[in-house]
Amino acid sequence: MKSGESEEEWGTAGCSEQDHLIPHEVLNPFVMRLDALNSTYDKVKVAVLTVFVLPLRIVGLCLCVLFGWVFACIGLYGLSEEDHNRPLRGWRRWLRWVVLFCTRSVFVSAGFPWVSVRGQRADAVQAPVLVVAPHSSYFDVLPVIVMAAPSVVAKIETSRSPMFGKLIDYTQPVYVSREDPNSRQNTIREIQRRAHSGGEWPQILLFPEGTCTNRSCLIQFKPGAFYPGAPVQPVVVRYPNRLDTVTWTWEGPGAWKILWLTLTQFVSFCEIEYLPVYVPSDEEKENPRLYAHNVRAKMAEALGVPVTDYTYDDCRLMSKARANNLPCETGLVEVTKLMHQLGINMSTIEAEMESFAEIARKTDGLIRLTEFAAYLGIPTSEPGLVELFNLYDSDRDGVIDFREYLLGVSLISKPCNTEETIRLAFRLFDLGGKGHVTQRDVTKALAHTLSMTEQESARLFQQVQKAHDDYITFEEFRAHAQKKPEYAKIFLTWHGRMTQEKEKSQ
Incomplete structure (x- = not known):
C-alpha cells in the first residue's frame, strides 16, 4: 500500500539553495538491489525460519487482521454519510483503540516487536498535518499505526480492498478519485477544512513524495499537504536493520518476496523521529511549492541524505x-x-x-x-x-x-x-x-x-x-x-x- 500515492497534485517542489546537497554521482531512488541472500549464514537462516517460524507468523498475522476487520466493521456499522463527514465520537472513537491494538499486533506477528520513537509529537492544534518521509515500503503502515492512525489521503480504490478496506475506512481518510474531474479541488478543500478545525479532527498524515523510493535521497514533495498553509510536523522514518528487506521500489524485488524475507528475519526494527513543527512564513503560505521544498530540505538534513529533482512522473x-x-x-x-x-x-x-x-x-x-x-x-x-x-x-x-x-x-x-x-x-x-x-x-x-x-x-x-x-x-x-x-x-x-x-x- 502506498499511502501518499493519490493524485498528481500532491506535490512538486522546486530546486533551490539546497543544490549543494545534490551529489555529483547519479542517484536513482527508484531502484532497489536486495542483498539478503548473499551470505551462507543468511541463506541458512531464511531457510530455517521459513520452515519453523514463517507458518506461525502468517497464522498470527491473519488472525490479527481478522480481529481488526471485525471490530472495524462493528465501529462502522450504521454510520451514515453525514457521520462520515464528522469526527468519530462516543463508543466508536474508543473502539478505534481496539482496532489499533489489532493492527499493531499484525506487525508484532511480522517481527516488529517495537518501534523506536524520537522527538515530541505535536497535537492537532499545533500541527494539523503530519508529513512523513521517506516513503519506501508498504511496511510504512507501521509508523502510521504507531502514530495512532491519523487520517490519510488515499485512493478511493483502497476502500474496496478486502479486509484492509474497512481498516483504512475506520481512520476516516480523505479519499481521492482519479475518475472524478473535481477530485483534486475537493481533496484540497477537505484538507483545508480539517486543518483549520482547531483540533476537532485528527491530524492528517501524508507521504509527500507520492511514491516509494530506496531512501537514498528525498525526491520532490507534492504540495497537497501544504495547500492549507497550516503548520506541519515533519516525521522521518528509518529502518536500521543489518539487511534491508523492507524497501519496495519500482525496480527491484516484488512485494511477496519482500514479505517473505522480512517474515524470515529474527527481528526487524523501525524508527520514527518527530522533527520540530514547521510554521510557514507568509511567502510560503502563498506558495505551497516553496513551502514543500523548504520542509523537504529540513527533513533531508535530519536524515543526512541529499535531495533530488526527480518526481513521481519520472517513476x-x-x-x-x-x-x-x-x-x-x-x-x-x-x-x-x-x-x-x-x-x-x-x-x-x-x-x-x-x-x-x-x-x-x-x-x-x-x-x-x-x-x-x-x-x-x-x-x-x-x-x-x-x-x-x-x-x-x-x-x-x-x-x-x-x-x-x-x-x-x-x-x-x-x-x-x-x-x-x-x-x-x-x-x-x-x-x-x-x-x-x-x-x-x-x-x-x-x-x-x-x-x-x-x-x-x-x-x-x-x-x-x-x-x-x-x-x-x-x-x-x-x-x-x-x-x-x-x-x-x-x-x-x-x-x-x-x-x-x-x-x-x-
Whole structure:
C-alpha cells in the first residue's frame, strides 16, 4: 500500500539553495538491489525460519487482521454519510483503540516487536498535518499505526480492498478519485477544512513524495499537504536493520518476496523521529511549492541524505519502460540530470522548435558534436554536453539523429502528454513541412514514440482511413489512434535500445 500515492497534485517542489546537497554521482531512488541472500549464514537462516517460524507468523498475522476487520466493521456499522463527514465520537472513537491494538499486533506477528520513537509529537492544534518521509515500503503502515492512525489521503480504490478496506475506512481518510474531474479541488478543500478545525479532527498524515523510493535521497514533495498553509510536523522514518528487506521500489524485488524475507528475519526494527513543527512564513503560505521544498530540505538534513529533482512522473515513466521490457535505470536518470545541468528544458526547445525542426529535416537529421553544441548554444568543452551526446551516439560513430534528441526531450519533459509527443514526431519527420508523412516516415516516427515494430507501423498505416494511399496526415492518424487506446501508451523504446547498445559496447 502506498499511502501518499493519490493524485498528481500532491506535490512538486522546486530546486533551490539546497543544490549543494545534490551529489555529483547519479542517484536513482527508484531502484532497489536486495542483498539478503548473499551470505551462507543468511541463506541458512531464511531457510530455517521459513520452515519453523514463517507458518506461525502468517497464522498470527491473519488472525490479527481478522480481529481488526471485525471490530472495524462493528465501529462502522450504521454510520451514515453525514457521520462520515464528522469526527468519530462516543463508543466508536474508543473502539478505534481496539482496532489499533489489532493492527499493531499484525506487525508484532511480522517481527516488529517495537518501534523506536524520537522527538515530541505535536497535537492537532499545533500541527494539523503530519508529513512523513521517506516513503519506501508498504511496511510504512507501521509508523502510521504507531502514530495512532491519523487520517490519510488515499485512493478511493483502497476502500474496496478486502479486509484492509474497512481498516483504512475506520481512520476516516480523505479519499481521492482519479475518475472524478473535481477530485483534486475537493481533496484540497477537505484538507483545508480539517486543518483549520482547531483540533476537532485528527491530524492528517501524508507521504509527500507520492511514491516509494530506496531512501537514498528525498525526491520532490507534492504540495497537497501544504495547500492549507497550516503548520506541519515533519516525521522521518528509518529502518536500521543489518539487511534491508523492507524497501519496495519500482525496480527491484516484488512485494511477496519482500514479505517473505522480512517474515524470515529474527527481528526487524523501525524508527520514527518527530522533527520540530514547521510554521510557514507568509511567502510560503502563498506558495505551497516553496513551502514543500523548504520542509523537504529540513527533513533531508535530519536524515543526512541529499535531495533530488526527480518526481513521481519520472517513476511512472520508468515503470512504462519496464512494462515494455526495457532497461529503465540509467537512461532516464542520466538524461534528466544532464539536461538539468545544462539548463535544457522543454520550454527552451519549444521556443526554437521551428528552427530545430528545420535542422532535423536536413540530411535526415544526422549531426556531429560540434553542430549539436552550436544548435544548443553550449561549448563543446562542457563535459555534460559530451555525455548527453554520447547517450544518443549508440554506435559510437560520432553522429546522432537530432530528431531522436528532440523526441527524447519531449518524452522526459512531458512524459504524460501522448498527443503532443506524437505531434512533435510528425512535425520532425514531415520532410518539407507538407502536412503529411509517408509510410517510411510513419514507421520511423512511431519507432521513437510508441512501442511499435516496423510490421505494426505498416499495419497501422494500412488501417488508417486516409484520403491518399501513399501518405497520411496527423489528423487522420490521431482520429484512428483515438479508437485504439493501446496505441496511447508512450514507451522509451528509443532510449532503452540505446542504453542496451551502450552497455553492450562497454
